[in-house]
Amino acid sequence: MERTTRQKTAIQAAIESAQRPLSAQEILEQASLQVTQLGIATVYRNLKSLVLEEKVHVVTLPGENPRYESNTAANHHHHHFQCTTCQRVFDVHDCPGDLKRMAPQGFVVERHELTLYGRCADCNAAAGASAVAAGAAPHACASGHDPA
Numbered sequence: 001m002e003r004t005t006r007q008k009t010a011i012q013a014a015i016e017s018a019q020r021p022l023s024a025q026e027i028l029e030q031a032s033l034q035v036t037q038l039g040i041a042t043v044y045r046n047l048k049s050l051v052l053e054e055k056v057h058v059v060t061l062p063g064e065n066p067r068y069e070s071n072t073a074a075n076h077h078h079h080h081f082q083c084t085t086c087q088r089v090f091d092v093h094d095c096p097g098d099l100k101r102m103a104p105q106g107f108v109v110e111r112h113e114l115t116l117y118g119r120c121a122d123c124n125a126a127a128g129a130s131a132v133a134a135g136a137a138p139h140a141c142a143s144g145h146d147p148a
Contacts, residue, residue, distance in 0.1 A: 008046045010034040012055060021059040021080065021089045043105035059089065061115055079114040085123035092116060 012031035015022060022030070022041050032038045047068055050056035059067040061082060067089050075103045079092040092114075119127060 005046075007031070007035050007038055007042050008049065010038070011043060011046045015050075015056055015068055016070050016072075018069075019073070020091055021069040021073075023065055023067050024090075024103065027068065079116070080118070081116040081118070083120035083123050084117050085119050085127070088120060090120065118139060 010031040011027055013034065014027050018026070019032065023046065024040060027047070028038060028040055028043045031043065047056060051058060051068075055071055056068050057071050057073070058070055059080065061080065062065070064082075069091070073091060077095060079095060080088045081092050082088070083090075096114065099112050103109050118124075
């Protein structure tokens with residue numbers, strides 16, 4: 001069993017308090033508020049330890065660096081939303097449900113992952129304010145389909 005250090009405690013506290021998956025850089029920024037002189041190598045070393053201790057869960061999105069969330073969040077089925085503007089990732093607690101009907105006949109669905117992409121509330125509000133300031137009209141999808 002590894003000992004608990006101030007750095008490890010600050011890293012775990014940053015993940016727990018965020019209530020969303022964080023990148024190593026986001027963890028560094030938050031944990032540095034409690035422990036000055038914290039480096040990214042220390043963050044990664046402690047993340048590895050926290051994952052092995054099953055206190056932290058790795059969230060992997062296609063084409064992205066791993067993010068980390070508390071096992072409390074990871075212990076219930078949920079999905080993720082990634083903001084295409086700020087790149088932050090958020091938990092989505094709704095699920096479309098049984099996706100077995102989407103699999104080809106004879107196939108068995110064992111699990112699924114769903115990631116939604118768009119603008120988070122902060123970035124959407126900023127985009128709306130920018131559009132109003134510029135006098136822009138609302139954008140319609142070229143395909144005629146509602147992107148939601």
